[in-house]
Amino acid sequence: MAKQTNLDLRNKTIYQVFVRQHSKTHDFLGLISDLDRIKKLGVDIIYLLPFHPIGKKDRKGSVGSPYAIYDYFEIDPLNGTLDDFKLLCQETHQRGMKIMMDIVFNHTSRDSVLTQEKPDWFYKKPDGSFANRIGDWSDITDLDMSKKEIWTYLVDVLKYWAQYVDGFRCDVAPLLPIDFWIQARKELDLLRPDLIWLTESVEYGFIKYLRDIGYDASTDSMMYDAFDIAYDYDIFSFMDGYLNGKNDLSRYLYELWRQEVVYPKNYVKLRSFENHDQERIAKKVNHPEKLKMMTAFQFFLKGTPMIYAGQEHQVMNRPDLFEIDPIPWNPSSSIEPLIQKLTRIKKHRLMKSGVYNYIETNQIAIIEYKDSSDQLLGIFNLESLDGCKIDLPNGLYQNLLSSNQYEVKDSYIKLGHEPIILHIELK
Known part of the structure; x- marks a missing residue:
């Protein structure tokens, strides 16, 4: 792991926000109006899904995926203006919280600024048309990271947004060369050594699939050379397997224990039972008492817990990635008091440095x-x-x-x- 990783991250709680689905106004200003409630939950870090303009070519749905980015340096007008974003960062900081943004460097939309200005930076089919390595991601095209000039451009993107944010969640980061991330971290550390670096891991099966078809993909152990926190997708299938009867609880607990020996001593794992890619835990459990039990269990695991906005109201539907689909907030089903207690307990020094078993x-x-x-x-x-x-x-x-x-x-x-x-x- 990056040697400078701050183990205080094990005492922090992340809150994931899909801006256009979070409020009635679908924008940064709507999120600002909810910051006091989020802070009261005990949240330390707010993490935003991508908020850049979305490409129109081969767009999925009427609004499109925020991961099909048209321009890395701009903001989708649906989310607001740059001034609105600066205000969101300011208001978040004033409440003692940090803010992170999603970074998507594996691919862009098929009509992005870069496809127009730098078409040679992308994978191509034999007929010269844009291509990607993953068949069902039809609204995007992959960057060819063998071209080092791309590295310089993408690091400049990070430097630009580091003016405002406190960290980056890096989408499918294991699909990019680990040497790129090490270089990016080294350069950004000169400007903002306090940045938080979170890598989205990928499941074992996906890593093997990519390697089998001739591409590289890094394991979590490799990603810790550049990142502070890694997703827990290495064991996520065992949590799901427990809930759907494919494996028993003891197998999941063993996999949690195994992380203690397969990763560096100062590893930090993201503890997330739901996110924009995974079904809501309330839908998987569908029993209020067991859901509270699972929520407390999530927070008590070693690492950094992440709430996906709506989880605190036991929301069962996952917001659509391609449409306007606001969260159906339901205060009558709130488990916010439980989460408030859990975030306080998470601050205990043992959660950072105690012997964990x-x-x-x-x-x-x-x-x-x-x-x-x-x-x-x-x-x-x-x-x-x-x-x-x-x-x-x-x-x-x-x-x-x-x-x-x-x-x-x-x-x-x-x-x-x-x-x-x-x-x-x-x-």
């Missing part, structure tokens, strides 16, 4: 952080069992997430239907 038990997720003086213990009864064995002295223990106390007697604890987080002072 999962405790094997019968289909109950038990995670601990520990040092010589303190222990944080999370018990997540995802299968609604009556109780479980636990290595704690007899006594009553206060749940940090509620007013309830839990008794441990003869190394056994009875469980209910709420997530439990205990703080234990060690003698």
Whole structure:
């Protein structure tokens, strides 16, 4: 991993925003009006999906994908003006939060400024038409990163936006040469050494597919040479597999533990159960009590949790990527009080530097952080069992997430239907 990675990132919470779907006005100003509520959740970093103009050629839907970018240096008028964006950054900073933006360097729209001005920078079919490596991404065309002049241009894009933002989430970054990202990080560190670098990982199957057809794709271990945080797509299928019955909970917990040894000691993982590419966790779980349990579990995992706007209201529909499809906010289903408690607990020093382990038990997720003086213990009864064995002295223990106390007697604890987080002072 980048040696300068700040491990305080393990104590931070990210909030992902699709600007055009977030408010009734579909723009930066609408998001500004929601900043106080977002801050109250305990959010540290707001991350925006791409907000650039969208190409028209082969556009998907009537509005198009924000990932089919026409011009890296401009803002889609639907989202607002540059002055509106500057105001959003200013208002975010005034509330003590940071702001990140999505960077999409693998491809542009098929009619982008670059396809017109630098057509030789792109992959081509034998007939000379623009091409891309992924068949179903028909609204975009891939940049040919073997051309080093492209590297200079893209680093200039990063330098431009680094005037305003505090970090970059880099779309399908493993599909670009890792040497490009290392160079970009090195150059940007001279201007903004405090920038946060988040790479979207890709699933193992996708990496193998690309390699099988002759392209390169980097694993998370490689991406940590340039980035601070990586998605948890390396184990996402095991979380999904648990929810849909393809594997049991213990397999998912083992994969979480395995990350402790396959990545650098100072690794930071993004803990996200939903995003613009993945179905809502509320749709997958579809049970309010288990959803609260999963939410608490998400925040208690080692790394940086990310909320996709709407998750805090148990929204089940994922906003359309190609149309105007506002989030159906539902305050009556709010779990914001739970998230507020979780973001506070996330700030505990053990969540950053404590020894992290999962405790094997019968289909109950038990995670601990520990040092010589303190222990944080999370018990997540995802299968609604009556109780479980636990290595704690007899006594009553206060749940940090509620007013309830839990008794441990003869190394056994009875469980209910709420997530439990205990703080234990060690003698």
